[in-house]
Amino acid sequence: MTLQPRAALPGNGTGSGTAQSNGAKLDRAIPEATVARLAVYLRVLGDLAATGSETVSSEDLAAAAGVNSAKLRKDLSYIGSNGTRGVGYEVARLVRQIEHILGLTQRHGVALVGVGNLGHALAGYSGFASRGFPLRALFDVDSDLLGIHINGILVEHADRIPEVCAERGVTIGVIATPGPAAQAVCDRLVAAGVRSILNFAPQVLQVPEEVEVRKVDLAVEMQILSFHVARRHGEGGQGGSGGVNGEAGAERPVVVPQ
Amino acid sequence: MTLQPRAALPGNGTGSGTAQSNGAKLDRAIPEATVARLAVYLRVLGDLAATGSETVSSEDLAAAAGVNSAKLRKDLSYIGSNGTRGVGYEVARLVRQIEHILGLTQRHGVALVGVGNLGHALAGYSGFASRGFPLRALFDVDSDLLGIHINGILVEHADRIPEVCAERGVTIGVIATPGPAAQAVCDRLVAAGVRSILNFAPQVLQVPEEVEVRKVDLAVEMQILSFHVARRHGEGGQGGSGGVNGEAGAERPVVVPQ
């Protein structure tokens, strides 16, 4: 359902690879940055639909999504012309269009490795399944966790990743292990045929180029915020903080990365 | 154990509302993309230091961080010349340099709002404090949670955000509430003087431009991966998995059909 898109490939094929180069590149036309925003538009559109709106202008949708309207229109133009000049976009149609482009009309089996603190929370997050990403397997190596069920899913030993993932049609892997274990887990997922990984572990993963990895790193996010606090903000409120710029002077490193 | 996260990458997503007002551009501006990578280099350098390395070449450090060496050298050039030609970079010195730039030589008090599933996991993550981001306050509105302690921190009512944050010198706020509650929480944090926010709620936050918001959105990340699964992967043969790959359809439109 839901098909009827039309994708206008802009001008000439601008081939281009993904961030990571790729041997075989077809010309895909949707910029990576646009794909990320499409997911955001989708959520905002869902809210709009819930309030009964049937159409929305680029200006309003952009404001709700936190981007400017020219960017939004350009983004939508990559997935075809879906608006009506003088009127705006039909909410329901746009939702179908974006879901189609993002591949959300099919389900993607998910395996989560590492049922510790964070992993447990993620496994318990029901929004997963309801959004087309059914959790099909849980793995860990801790004997206290093996055998328990979370949200109805059995926690199995990480050694079984290859067979279980293949068996249950897992296409997306989520890694929530401690950093040191992440690479080995990743290797097993890749061996099992998984080509898309979401990594919460504080570890840079080395993968073959056909594997797509997205990273979510709390420490990095906090440090980026720290950078901004140190430079611009900080004087307004508290944080006295003594001089931060001195060039040579290192006070005392509070943080030592692992 | 295990948590920590963030994401970087190209544009990735998510950017967030952060309006990038550029008011003061006195110092040589360090590109946003570079800042995100500096945090990654910092972690890799920590690993290197732990193994006893005293110096490292741009080639090796880049490989470990998952970027190419030219990019790494360019990034490091923004924070000054710290290497020795013909030799490489002194690990300890580079660590200090990056910590200084990221503002990690000072501590940043953190308040976390929303102690549900995910929030609880984040609050229990001790790595927070040890990395220079002491957790100073926890908030929620659920009476079952008010009054309990997590990691020694009392959970207080969200109505107290303004006074408590001001009192304890909180400079960074972390929002882990359900989407609908996020904006109100954000407004209170801003009112309390917080200028840096890490948002885990599935909600676009509207903030004054002097406030920096970074977004971590599980649904968005999954959908981006979905796009790639739908587009590129899948045809490779598959997986060793014997495949039950069936699930719904195969899809293959690599380039959107029309």
Place this chain on the structure above:
DNA sequence: TTCTGTGAAACCATTCACAGCC
């Protein structure tokens, strides 16, 4: 007239390639 769709310009980030120091 309103609002979309889109070339073209501006901007930012990445990669190249090599001069210069060790």
Place this chain on the structure above:
DNA sequence: GGCTGTGAATGGTTTCACAGAA
């Protein structure tokens, strides 16, 4: 010779600004 630091080239993203459909 090995490796950093960086101008120049390239490529991707955002913004501008306006033609054109409803």
